[in-house]
Amino acid sequence: MTGPTTLDRRLTALDYFALGFGACIGVGWVVLMGDWLRLAGGPLPAALGFAIAFLLLLPVGFCYAELASALPMAGGSIAFAQRAYGCPRLSFAVAWATILA
Numbered sequence: 001m002t003g004p005t006t007l008d009r010r011l012t013a014l015d016y017f018a019l020g021f022g023a024c025i026g027v028g029w030v031v032l033m034g035d036w037l038r039l040a041g042g043p044l045p046a047a048l049g050f051a052i053a054f055l056l057l058l059p060v061g062f063c064y065a066e067l068a069s070a071l072p073m074a075g076g077s078i079a080f081a082q083r084a085y086g087c088p089r090l091s092f093a094v095a096w097a098t099i100l101a
Contacts, residue, residue, distance in 0.1 A: 064077075067080045076098075077098060078091045078095045079091070
């Protein structure tokens, strides 16, 4: 069985492009982070902000870990919603919620 729901180890040209584009965007965030931290008031408020963000995102990471172990398939939260509930409209809504987040 092949398709988007199997865990094949193949990368296409689009996958390589997405990885390269993501790396460029990631470097941009790192470069801009220095200015943002300077404007935020120094290292202590920035560290406090990162600690608060960590505590807020920790439950999200646990939820994704539970989903990944319950439904081991490729596709992320969109595929999880489709497989778990069988509703294409719900997976469409999850996709847009992820994009808008």
